[in-house]
Amino acid sequence: MPPVRRLGILGGTFNPPHLGHLLIAQEAYDQVGLDEVLFMPVAAPPHKEVHVDPGAEARLAMVAAAIDGDERFSACDLEIRRGGPSYTVDTLRALHATHPDSELTFIVGGDMAASLPTWHRPAEIVALARLAVAEREGARRTDILERLATIPGAVQRVDFFDLPRIDFSSSLVRRRVAAGRPITYLVPDRVAEYIAQHGLYQSPVGSPTSA
Template sequence: MTKVGILGGTFNPPHIGHLVSAAEASEQLGLDRVLLMPVFLPPHKEAHADPGPQARLELCELAVAGDPRLEVSSLEVDRGGPSYTVDTLRAIHAAHPEDDLTFIVGGDMAQSLPTWREPEGVLRLATLAVAEREGVEREDVRERLAGLAGAERVVFFDMPRLDVSSSLLRRRVSEGRSIRHLVPDAVAERIAQRGWYRRGEP
């Protein structure tokens, strides 16, 4: 049995916060590998300057290069359309029924689980691993999810506080400021080469 973590997101662009979260989950939860899985469509219409799913997939590949614990899955990009976690987990389980799945989220996302499509289906298919961050208490998450069947499948791992976000990075690029050390060098170089996120980009 292989223990596989899944970290979904827009990754517009991927940054050190994403990588640290994946690495900490891998180490603390004993995962064999963690998949970064970019969505096809950003979940919020206000996601600005999206260079497109293939571009975000490419940036994720560059971000994880050289780290044997991390891989990239194109499942949601290949499928197209809006992505629902329960559908993604079903697809992974159907392809690899022997894998033990762990879905990695931040505390704020964990709190919203009851509003997701088939939240109990998510908990049947995967352990929910919640990154511990300032401002979201473990007991608050437990209380919020207590009414769901499978709530005992929620686990927690420590996440260093990193005040970096994709929106911050897009803004820095649009202002002509450096994003070095906030993303892997290969990601910064590809963004510069392609001119993604510059001021005036759609």
């Protein structure tokens, strides 16, 4: 039998995608032993409001630009095509149907992993996919495992990987664009070009813009 293909899933708003997103995908790919990482932009996040959202299609286009030429990564529009709030368990069910011969690995930060017991159908999530958890300062492995132990079988489905400290975020990128400041070295060059070409994030952060 051929070896099982390990498929990683990195979900997020990606508003916009930045180098930190690429770094977490790379470290999960390398340290966990994945064969591919799917970048999965959400259509409408269920847990937080998206401020200054240029629209799901624009965010997907920026993800595609960010990973262009890197054979380890692919952009997936599954959640955007489905529309509405994005629940991880629904995405994993759909990926199981389209990738029946792959082992799924859901990539999360330590803070998100610790909150997994509060998610929609957490036991089914860990049954459908392993968890690749990034270890960062402020989210200790023992604390994460203690929280995950409340989900039957979850602890046995976790792979930890080290992630260098990252001190910037999508909201920082948006604020810098709105203030007319450079975003070079925060986002891939093609993402910066897309933002400039389409005039994204020009209004003050927190003010709605049209898609």
